[in-house]
Amino acid sequence: MWLVRRQLDTRFERLDPEDDPDRDDRLIRELYQEFGGPLLRQVRQTTGNDLQWAEDVVQETLLRAWRNAAKLTWERGLLWAWLLTVSRRIVIDGRRRRGVRPREVEPPEADSIAVPDAADRTLAAIVVADALRGLSPDHREVIEQTYLRDRTVSEAAEILGIPPGTVKSRLYYALRALRGVLKERGVAN
Known part of the structure; x- marks a missing residue:
């Protein structure tokens, strides 16, 4: 050759x-x-x-x-x-x-792109609202004032007309009870 x-x-x-x-x-x-x-x-x-x-x-x-x-x-x-x-x-x-140069990546298929919607958030809100109905009125009020209305313990105590220590105690037991209700329904672990 x-x-x-x-x-x-x-x-x-x-x-x-x-x-x-x-x-x-x-x-x-x-x-x-x-x-x-x-x-x-x-x-x-x-x-x-x-x-x-x-x-x-x-x-x-x-x-x-x-x-x-x-x-x-x-x-x-x-x-x-x-x-x-x-x-x-x-x-x-x-x-x-x-x-x-950054690596070139193929764009994902249009079918596999997750489109954000409020369905998950709405479903979670429905489940939590339903679970809140299973709590005592005192526990429900404390959670509503602190978590749902975004108030401090002092502000919630003033609105509810109870001492801040009582708000803290009720909030502790209310969250425990809420977790228990959600666990019974298979939502929380």
Whole structure:
């Protein structure tokens, strides 16, 4: 194969583009046949075995060799070294680009997007309101004043006409009772 390659190298050097319009096609075909497989194996190691990325790198490397065909030395060892260097630089540039740019993510399917609505909140309010009906009136009043009307213990004590300590005590037992009622209904754990 190397002898055939050497003959092709000298033939490519002698060909004038006007003499052979298929010169470019044959050159790129020869590059792929000679170096495509070994270069792909080498590049896969540097890309972390990412086949798609490695194939892109090989394609870009051989394309650059084709573009620079007039400047290259067509000796097999030198050409192989040049291809390895170019492919390594393409991988490095790709890693730098990936590090700077955020990863591209496919948008989710329209069916899987959760649309916020008030159903959960409404359902929870209904369950808690129903559970509150199961409490004593004293406990229900304390929870209503502190949690539902967002008042402090002192404000609730003044409105209810009881000492703040009593509000705290009733609130403690009211919350315990509310948890018990919700647990019975299988809502709380």
